Amino acid sequence: MEIIVCMKQVPDLDQIRIKRETREPVLEGAPFLFGAFEKNALEEAVRIKEKHGGKVTAVALGTPKLKDLIIEALAIGADEAIILTDPVFAGGGSASTAQALAAAIRKIGKFDLILMGEGSADNYSGQVIGRVAALLDLPQITYVRELQIEGNRVHATRDLEDALEIVEGDFPILVSATGELNTPRLPPLTAILKAARKPTQIWTPADLGLTKEQVGANAALVKTLSNRAPEQERKQVLFESEVDKSVDELVKALQKEGAL
Amino acid sequence: MGQVLIFSEQDSVAFELLCKAREFGQASAALLGEKVTGKASHYFEYGAQKVYVGEGAHLACFDADVYADALAQIVKVSNVTTVLIGSTKRGKELAGCLAQKLGCGAVTDVIGLTTQEGKIATQRYALGGNTIATDVIVSEQQVIAVMPKTFEASRQPAAGETVHVALKLREPRVRIVERKPKPTATANVEGAEVLICVGKGIAKQEDLAIAEALANRIKAEIGCTRALSSDYHWLGEERMIGISGKKTKPRLLISLGVSGQIQHTVGILGAKLIIAINKDKAAPIFKIADYGIVGDLYQVVPKLTEKIGL
Numbered sequence: 123m124e125i126i127v128c129m130k131q132v133p134d135l136d137q138i139r140i141k142r143e144t145r146e147p148v149l150e151g152a153p154f155l156f157g158a159f160e161k162n163a164l165e166e167a168v169r170i171k172e173k174h175g176g177k178v179t180a181v182a183l184g185t186p187k188l189k190d191l192i193i194e195a196l197a198i199g200a201d202e203a204i205i206l207t208d209p210v211f212a213g214g215g216s217a218s219t220a221q222a223l224a225a226a227i228r229k230i231g232k233f234d235l236i237l238m239g240e241g242s243a244d245n246y247s248g249q250v251i252g253r254v255a256a257l258l259d260l261p262q263i264t265y266v267r268e269l270q271i272e273g274n275r276v277h278a279t280r281d282l283e284d285a286l287e288i289v290e291g292d293f294p295i296l297v298s299a300t301g302e303l304n305t306p307r308l309p310p311l312t313a314i315l316k317a318a319r320k321p322t323q324i325w326t327p328a329d330l331g332l333t334k335e336q337v338g339a340n341a342a343l344v345k346t347l348s349n350r351a352p353e354q355e356r357k358q359v360l361f362e363s364e365v366d367k368s369v370d371e372l373v374k375a376l377q378k379e380g381a382l
Numbered sequence: 383m384g385q386v387l388i389f390s391e392q393d394s395v396a397f398e399l400l401c402k403a404r405e406f407g408q409a410s411a412a413l414l415g416e417k418v419t420g421k422a423s424h425y426f427e428y429g430a431q432k433v434y435v436g437e438g439a440h441l442a443c444f445d446a447d448v449y450a451d452a453l454a455q456i457v458k459v460s461n462v463t464t465v466l467i468g469s470t471k472r473g474k475e476l477a478g479c480l481a482q483k484l485g486c487g488a489v490t491d492v493i494g495l496t497t498q499e500g501k502i503a504t505q506r507y508a509l510g511g512n513t514i515a516t517d518v519i520v521s522e523q524q525v526i527a528v529m530p531k532t533f534e535a536s537r538q539p540a541a542g543e544t545v546h547v548a549l550k551l552r553e554p555r556v557r558i559v560e561r562k563p564k565p566t567a568t569a570n571v572e573g574a575e576v577l578i579c580v581g582k583g584i585a586k587q588e589d590l591a592i593a594e595a596l597a598n599r600i601k602a603e604i605g606c607t608r609a610l611s612s613d614y615h616w617l618g619e620e621r622m623i624g625i626s627g628k629k630t631k632p633r634l635l636i637s638l639g640v641s642g643q644i645q646h647t648v649g650i651l652g653a654k655l656i657i658a659i660n661k662d663k664a665a666p667i668f669k670i671a672d673y674g675i676v677g678d679l680y681q682v683v684p685k686l687t688e689k690i691g692l
Contacts, residue, residue, distance in 0.1 A: 135510035135644055136666075147513050216478065217487060243645075244509050246625060247490045252446060252478025261555035262446060264475045277559075282471050288560040301612050301626075342520070343487025347498065349508055349515040356656060357672040362663070368675045369685045372657065375673050381634045381655050382600070382690065 123176030123271070125167045126230060127200065128223050128238040128250070129160040131184030131191055135243060145350040154187050156194065159239025163299040165306040166269060167237050168199030174271055176234075177201045181226050183211055183219055189322070196317035197309035203322040204230070210327045213339035216245075220253030221337050225330035227258060234293040235276065240265055240300050251298050261291045267302040387412055387460060388430070389453060390468030391444050393421065397428040397535035399466045399528055402495060404429050404538065406464070406502065412456050414449055416442040419544065426542035428535055433542055434460060436549045444472050445554035450479035452549050457484060457523070459547055464502060469527035477527040487519035490527040502526065511625045511648025529629075531572075567620040574603035577632040579623055579650065581607040583639015583660060583679050587616045592680065593638055596687045605630065607646045623649035639679050642667025659683065 133152040140147055156164075167178045180200035182188055184207060192203045206222055214221075227233060241248040248264070255262040267286075268279035280287040281300055309317070327337060334340050359375065361368035376382050386403040389412040390396040396411060403409035410432035411425045422433040434456045440448055453476075457465060465480065467473045469491050481488035493514075494505035501518050504526055508515035519526070571577060578600075580593050590604075597604050604621060611622040623630055624646040631652035638659050640646065647670055650656060658671035659679045668674045675682050 133509075135512060138509060138512050140512070145513075147509055215487070217481070220478070220482065241626070246507075246510070247478075247488075248474040249478035249481065249488055249490055252450070252475050252480075253482040255447065256450070256479050256482035262475060262479070263556055264446070265471050283564075285564055286562040287558060288562070289556050289558050291556040301608070305613075344489060344517050345520050347503060347516045347518055349513050351513050352651065354670070356670050358668065359673045360663070360668060360676060361674065362676045365677055365681045365685055368677060369682060369689055372673055372675055372686065373689050376634075376655075376657070376690070379655055379672075 123170065123174050123234050124232045125170060125176060125178045126227055126233050126236045127160070127164045127167045127178060127180050127195070128236065128254075129156050129164065129180055129182040129195060130219075130242045131155070131182060131188050132157050132242060132244040140351040145353065147349065147351065154184065154191055156191065157239055157243025158301060159241060159243070159299055161198070161306040162301055162303045163237040163239050164195055164198055164200065165304045166299055167235070169304065170235070170269075170271055171199065179204060179230060181223060181230075182206070183222060185212075192322055193314065193317045194309070196320040196322070197314040198307060200320070202320055205322060205324055207324055208326050210334055210338045213342060214337050215342045215344045216247055216249040216253060217343045218337040218341050220250050220257060221332060221341070222330065223250065224254050224257035225332055226325060227254070229325070229330060234274075234295075235271075236260070236294070236296045238296070238298050240298045248298075251296055255296050260294055260296050262296040262298070263289055263291055264298040265300055266297050267300045269297065269303065384463035385410060385461065386464045386466055387434070387453075387457065387462040388466050389414070390470065391472050392468055392470060392530070393424065394535065395468035395470065395530045396425070398530065398533045399468065400425065400428045400430055401535050401538070402528075402533040403466055406497070410434060410460065410462070412436065412453055414441045414452050419546075422542070422544045427537050427539050429538040429540045430542050431540050432460070432545055434545050434547050436547050438549060438551060440551045440553055443554070443558050445556060446472070446475040446479050448551055448554050449476055450483055451551055453480050454483040455549050456547050460545075463523050465523070465525045467525065467527050469529045473527050477525050481525040484523050484525065486521040486523035486525060488525035488527070489517050489519060492526055492528045493532055495526070495528070507625065507648055511644045568618065569603060569605070569621045571603055571605040571621055571623060571628045571630050574605075574630065574632050575634070576600055576602040577605055577630055577635045577653070578602045579605045579607070579635060579637045579640055580610060580617075581638065581640030581646075582609050584610070587614070589680070590616060592683045596636070596683055596690075599687050599690055600634075602634075602636070607640055625649065637667055637671070638683060640667050641665045642670065
């Protein structure tokens with residue numbers, strides 16, 4: 123089985139600072155990591171490989187720091203990685219990401235199952251899978267919480283708002299993973315050390331036959347006018363005395379606020 | 383501004399969007415399914431000036447690819463520039479697929495719509511909930527998926543026209559084997575006026591009783607962070623509050639043993655008053671709380687339950 127896992131490098135959201143005056147986010151200095159749902163996707167890919175045999179290729183878009191971060195994916199169990207780190211890829215939004223991923227997948231050539239997270243940790247737009255599906259003319263199964271492989275097809279349980287939907291689809295197919303799909307493993311040190319020896323390729327836009335008009339900031343179909351933290355109007359009053367006193371103060375505050 | 387076409391697999395969400403769309407111009411709606419013409423009259427009641435009906439066996443069950451093809455064909459026939467869909471899970475998987483087939487930009491999980499220089503501007507959470515991004519789609523056509531309950535539906539009957547569109551569609555490539563309806567939610571955290579949210583500060587499932595005692599005292603609903611529902615299964619997923627869960631707007635929210643990571647707190651920012659109890663003074667929850675007690679919830683909450691009045 124040939125499995126491709128699409129992953130997005132995102133800034134660590136818990137380490138984003140907000141500028142006090144402008145309310146704008148400061149991403150410089152925030153470390154990068156992979157989001158929770160792509161880890162579920164990768165974990166599933168590795169489990170499928172362990173059970174059915176085959177190969178897992180991780181494809182990731184991001185900054186040059188991806189060269190270090192991708193080791194984590196290889197340590198978890200991807201056999202090889204393809205990273206798209208050229209600055210030309212940056213700033214294009216979901217449409218550009220989908221173009222780049224679709225082109226990389228076409229270049230990889232052989233694939234049965236393409237896995238990704240239900241949404242990225244930073245934007246959570248959920249658009250990319252549908253776009254890649256349209257670009258490659260593949261079926262998609264989203265919000266999967268259980269997945270089985272039966273010969274040349276997948277059997278999946280989708281977690282929708284009103285129901286669990288049990289569906290089937292033949293290879294090749296795209297699947298997006300929810301947090302309920304599995305519990306991602308933490309690779310042991312031995313795996314991390316071995317990972318550095320697994321092959322990682324860097325593919326450029328030229329390698330993928332893509333131009334600046336097709337990917338990146340020039341190709342962006344959505345323009346962000348502003349991106350700001352909402353005004354923080356919370357009182358942030360803290361009661362730090364011993365229990366009885368703090369509780370009394372809180373109850374008084376609640377009464378004053380008319381909350382009770 | 384051009385015509386706006388509404389679609390949601392949930393009629394109630396479509397009605398909400400129809401009402402908002404009327405502000406922007408001509409509002410029409412798409413109805414897809416095996417036999418759906420009868421529903422058109424409801425759409426006229428909510429202000430649709432045209433209802434484009436696409437019927438056929440291949441549309442019997444929602445399939446993102448088939449529905450995207452159907453809507454793309456309706457867009458072509460109707461000359462519409464803006465497609466508004468409900469940002470449900472089905473809506474989101476549809477949005478990307480449809481936008482790609484139309485070759486246009488899309489924004490999903492939209493929580494607000496305004497107009498800027500004659501274009502529709504969207505608001506959505508970004509950076510995991512840390513910020514709100516205002517975007518404009520620069521392509522000629524646009525697909526915008528709006529969160530359910532962002533707008534209110536109100537009846538404004540229009541003399542509408544039903545247009546049947548002959549569609550060329552493929553059979554769905556994903557086969558539905560079974561649909562298991564989820565048990566009707568025992569909780570309504572989204573609509574709760576008074577809400578208690580529990581997090582990993584609760585050490586074991588039995589200890590939820592501490593929170594329940596407080597909830598009973600102040601007549602609160604109980605919600606939780608992702609860990610307690612999806613990981614530990616102590617509480618149903620319908621109680622999960624956060625970016626991939628419920629968004630709440632209570633007048634009073636009491637957060638117990640919650641550290642306050644943004645993926646969760648984005649679901650409580652709509653609360654009028656936020657109270658937090660956590661033994662870690664540095665917990666991020668205190669930054670978004672109006673009042674907080676730094677202390678052990680196992681001691682604080684029983685005392686609070688005892689002393690709180692209603």
